[in-house]
Amino acid sequence: MDILALNDFVNRAVYGEWMMLVFILVGLYLSFRAGFPQFSRLGIALRETFGAIRERFQSFGGQITPFQAAMVAMSATIGTGHIIGMVGAVLIGGPGAVLWMWVAYLVGMATKFAEAVLAVHFRRQYTDGSVMGGPMVYIRYGLGRRLAWLAGLFALFAAIAAFGIGNLSQAGAVGAAFAQEFSVPPAITGLLVALLVGVLLAGGIRLIARFAQVVVPLKLLLFLVGILPLLLIHLGDIPGALALIVSSAFSFQAAAGGAAGAAVSLGLAEILKAGVGRGIFANEAGLGSAAIAHAQAQVDHPVRQGFWGLTEMLVSLGVTTLTALTFIASGLWQRFLGGDRVEAARFLFAEHPLGVAVLGLMLAIFALGTMVAWGFYGEEGAAYLFGEGIRWPYRLTYVAFAFVGPLGGLAALTSVADTLNGLMAIPNLIALLALGGLVGRLVREFFGGMPWQPPEED
Amino acid sequence: MLSGNLAEFPLLRLLETLMGAARGGALFIEHPHLAGCIYLSGGLPVHAEAGSLRGLEALELLAGVRSAPFRFESETQTQEQSIEPSLETHQLILHQFEAWKEISLPDNWGLILRGKGAPEKTKLSPLELAVLTYAQGQRIAKTLMNPRLSPLETAQVLSKLLRLGLLEARLHLEIRPEPLVVLSLYGGGQGVAVIDEDLYAQWQGLLGGPFRVRLRTKHQETTLRPEPRINMQGRLGLFEHDLRQLRLSRGMPVEAWPEAG
DSSP: HHHHHHHHHHHHHTTTTHHHHHHHHHHHHHHHHHOOOHHTTTHHEEEEEEGGGGTTOOOOSSSSHHHHHHHHHHHHHHGGTTTTTHHHOOOOOOOOHHHHHHHHHHHHHHHHHHHHHHHHHHOOTTTTTEOOOOOHHHHHHHGGGGHHHHHHHHHHHHHHHHHHHIIOOOOOOOOOOHHHOOOOOOOHHHHHHHHHHHHHHHHHHHHHHHHHHHHHHHHHHHHHHHHHHHHHOEEEEEEEEHHHHTTTSSSSSEOOSSSTTEEEOOOHHHHHHHHHHHHHTTTTTTTTHHHHTTTBOSSSSHHHHHHHHHHHHHHHHHHHHHHHHHHHHHHHHHHHHTSSSHHHHHHHHHHHOOOOOHHHHHHHHHHHHHHHHHHHHHHHHHHHHHOOGGHHHHHHHHHHHHHHGOOOOOHHHHHHHHHHHTTHHHHHEEEEHHHHHHHHHHHHHHHHHHOOOOOOOO | OOETTTSSSSHHHHHHHHTTTTEEEEEEEETTTTEEEEEEEEEEEEEEHHHHHHHHHHHHHHHHHHHHHEEEEETTTOOOOOOSSSHHHHHHHHHHHHHHHHHHSSTTTTTTEEEOOGGGSOOOOOOHHHEEEETTTTTTHHHHTTTOOHHHHHHHHHHHHHHHEEEEEEEOOOOOOOOEEEEOOOSSSSSSEEEEEHHHHHHHHHHHOOOOEEEOOOSEEEEEEEESSSSTTEEEEEHHHHHHTTTTTTTEEEEEEEEEE
């Protein structure tokens, strides 16, 4: 078996049904240990995040504010997958996939909550005020020295995966969008993207956070500008779309669907896989990536940052749901069922008063935000493995890849990085399982008014 | 020009020296909380000023100052005469100095007086109660200038109130209110102000012991028990019960400062 065949095999496994089941089970376990915060503490979570939005620039003395940390995480999470990926999920699993995506999101909320809590609890703070945290740190200090190799594995996966999911794929998407919609040569796009990413990464977490707090609202604004006119056009079909999501959640038969006009019949397994897959991988809950950003927030208690994790999921859910609803209400899903998702998305946005260019711009901004945040994730992973000296070489390599991305090629590397991205979940989910009890304790302490006691340094 | 400090050269000795030399001029007493001056003519006091007091009352108050820089300027004269230069006056001045020796007040008249203990449990005369009320939150120097009593009488009552523990004299600290932002805390706690551990240590150091947090909101002031926590810079954590009582919510600006106690 050659390397690429092995990669395909592992890729299918890490994004396969069994792995999805593990994600869901871990999410359910964490929900139970933390007292189902996605339901029982939702009001508090909203008060602590959206309700405290006027405090977004007030930190608790740290490098970046809790809001900025959440923005960095959201900058990475809300990517092209929220539009193209969502359209793709409906094309593979039919409208019913959306219901299962919602279920996966609800379960994943507890996972993201736990990740943020543990990231803050175990993070390391240095004398210059800088912080290192994330799954590699909570694995190392939460599970002990004997499992330090697992932490190293996570850091390695993150450092390499960043070049794929965070860099080549995103830079490729920006290049394609700019070439298609604005006729910008890929080399020019690559140069501009590399320059922007390079400057931001050079500024460290403070500059990345400042960028994220601008780019995430911009992403959401662009998304609303893009989707709301379409939603209004198809407003009358929204109730029908909602009914279809529920009625086709268990089995589905298209009367005259299919890309080639053939009848399409989908069983529960296919619908589940498409929906749950989107509900897991679109928001990165369980992959551990967002925890690297949440660890940077200076808060008085880890649970307070956990609420930002929950809210991050809600925003992500809002974006995917609006995309799915609009797409289903448009009826285009029947025409493209089983077909090309990019083409389907282009057809959807062709109805927009501003044309398909809106989609291009949206995808470009989504991808840029993701690139910068993932650059930071990868750098943190590399710094955990090799120390502070690796930061600049890593940044320069990342910038070089950002230039190459829009030019295309390197498909094999992108594929391997994609597999490593999926593999990040394994050490992270093991740690979440092992530390679920601690998350529960921290939640009880927080709501009992007790102060946070950071773990002893070892 | 003659200058020095009353701690080394007591006022009575100074006046006797000037009297013996039959000097004329102005003796300035530069107390940080009580500016005073005694004008002499032929060695005898003819006019005195101390804060808001004039004449013998001013001289009576200055007689109690044990430590303050002074300077004598022989060229400075006054047209005012509030003290009769006579033998009786001289006797009275001597009596004032003698009376001050019996009084035990802190040397630092810049200290702030605060009520302590329960005055209702101690039998006090109306005069003593009036002084106790007047003294609240005032410096010793200001209290001694009580317009209803002579400085000596006030000093005698103050001395008694301090001895009985009904008053305490504490150093006045200029602590500026700290602007903080409210942070909501969950759980059943109440009457607690959670502040950053560094701010807690700073306030504790300033007051030299236990303290309470005085909190000023838009509508009211209240006192809370401080509790230090990490990562609370710029924040004031309040439990839900107190938030409701004080009509505050997360993110609202408040001012807080420490108070001894």
